[in-house]
Amino acid sequence: MKKNKPKYMQIIDAAVIAIAENGYHQAQVSKIAKQAGVADGTIYLYFKNKEDILISLFEEKMGNFVEKIEEMIAGKHSAAEKLLIMIKAHFQMLSDDHHLAIVTQLELRQSNKELRLKINDVLKGYLKLIERIVLEGKETGEFSIDLDVRLARQMIFGTIDETVTSWVMNEEKFDLYALAPSVHHLLINGFGSREC
Amino acid sequence: MKKNKPKYMQIIDAAVIAIAENGYHQAQVSKIAKQAGVADGTIYLYFKNKEDILISLFEEKMGNFVEKIEEMIAGKHSAAEKLLIMIKAHFQMLSDDHHLAIVTQLELRQSNKELRLKINDVLKGYLKLIERIVLEGKETGEFSIDLDVRLARQMIFGTIDETVTSWVMNEEKFDLYALAPSVHHLLINGFGSREC
Amino acid sequence: MKKNKPKYMQIIDAAVIAIAENGYHQAQVSKIAKQAGVADGTIYLYFKNKEDILISLFEEKMGNFVEKIEEMIAGKHSAAEKLLIMIKAHFQMLSDDHHLAIVTQLELRQSNKELRLKINDVLKGYLKLIERIVLEGKETGEFSIDLDVRLARQMIFGTIDETVTSWVMNEEKFDLYALAPSVHHLLINGFGSREC
């Protein structure tokens, strides 16, 4: 399997750096190859074409992210707790990898529609996970029985994504990870000041 | 002022259609010119370059959107009501203009980073408006005194934006406008089922 | 019609020279453009792609060749005379244009199969003309009633083509045009020395 070959990950990691530092359209194959320390042609021994590098990049980085979250929330009993763990993991992952954050939040979004559709396929796994947590929250009574699952998913993902993008665009000046509890609290309780 | 010349808006409207129908990267200047019924060179009498068309497009369409909202919420007294009006207006505007929805939610996002930064400048007016409403809610006691304004703004915009994008990507199969009250309710009250 | 535009023929003529002097594979679009005195991009205002230049080249040069021959033989009464006129015209045309001879006999043959098939479409008109002359010869009794038309056409075209190619490969050392009567005589009478 090609993923065992050391150069496969070597090229993907080089692509993340090259795109983060040069921008999506200025990250030519030759730049990625140079960053990876291989010849241009070598890229094509491991990837069908340039687009394939980007899709693989996303799969490798996001693919095991969903798996990791699932492991982390496996034993937890409340949906709220699971949600918090997920938000923390999401923020942690991107806080930890400066280059990856730039690539996923800014650069990869300017790829063409076709590529974005394929990226969306990868994202679907994550969105499904969010929906499962919401559904569970409704079943246990933690969340309102009237909660629209799709809407909730959109609010969760939209808020997380907008927060990360905002953090990246502000040059990561604030502590993203530290925001997790507040974001979580807002999602669960809203803006209202009602004291019960 | 160039905006008074009839061809200025003619070209912007042509750009919206050309981009929506062909995609961002396939909307060449010559296609926009053809759609507008002018020669390629004429474009450059009204716009500095291609990027300038897109920024102007965003300014024209979003610019008066902020003004319109401000008028609509002028007399209202609660922040919650203002928020609902804004969400409704946002959903209404994009429901009403199929082409514009595709352009702002999908196509313009694949522009380069530089252009997106300029678009963000335009967006700032909208984000400021959101922040003003949140702040007012805190001051009147409607919203929690501990509410982080920036976070609230990110949640509001992220949720609205993700909802619209999801609607566009699902080929606008559901009624976007009808979702406004639910979105509003979630933002204010969260997912929690607490009955007081 | 694009053929009236001066640059159309200018580019075709430049292609003949560039290919003759550099060889088919070394005649890059940029070389053709330079030879024609236009920018690379200008080529694509007149031709769909590189292949289209070559097909057009062949059409322009061979297309009117068939028409010209038809005019020249219009009034003649014997098939043998028509054949002689045709052979002379064929030899004349290539004797007159050194570059064109190299291109049609040597360089264009190393194009890919697809292009060669299209060239063959153009050639078909010529082959049909040959067959018409043969058929006429049979009808008038000049040629044997048993003569296989296709075979005769292959012999005529094969002999002419091989003679020209041999002439080009020998760096055009001998007088091609002067060979026409001998070739004609051989085709009509064969090698035999039968005296009747």
Add this chain to the structure above:
Amino acid sequence: MKKNKPKYMQIIDAAVIAIAENGYHQAQVSKIAKQAGVADGTIYLYFKNKEDILISLFEEKMGNFVEKIEEMIAGKHSAAEKLLIMIKAHFQMLSDDHHLAIVTQLELRQSNKELRLKINDVLKGYLKLIERIVLEGKETGEFSIDLDVRLARQMIFGTIDETVTSWVMNEEKFDLYALAPSVHHLLINGFGSREC
């Protein structure tokens, strides 16, 4: 001598099949190696470079063809008879090997000029043989004393070659071998219907 090593012919035969099935430009060294059941690098133990495979291919297939013909016509006394034997042998050889016919008539012709010149060197033995037969015919009085030997050779080779190419391009729908006597008759007697 390398020709005694089994892999030498194995690679040449693989090249014939690979070229016939994929076309000249799509018959990469790696495809030939795969067809031959050896590694890419192994090719270079037996051949200097890719061109060398093709020249060797032509030498092996055409080289012994000339020798074979010489044996077959050794005892014959008339030039006409020798010519007939030669035409039959030529048609037979290509009728028998479908792949070889495609390679020699269509694919190898799109090689570059340099390679074609080398192939012509190999062909020269065959052309010399044709000239010897023609010369002999003139000496014995079978053929006209005025017959131009080179021209006759061009007519013979041109006709045979065009006939075979036509047969290959028509997907070998007719019986090539059966045409030999007619072709032979036309070469000797021409199209004329003169009855003596």
Add this chain to the structure above:
DNA sequence: GATGAATGAGAATTCATTCAT
């Protein structure tokens, strides 16, 4: 002898922008 992973040179084409009319 045999392997096959790695190399790296080389070329067609697009499209935003200009400027003579």
Add this chain to the structure above:
DNA sequence: TATGAATGAATTCTCATTCAT
């Protein structure tokens, strides 16, 4: 103002050949 023909820079991918094992 308006035109649209002309410009020319810029980049992915292929494949013959090598050489360490």
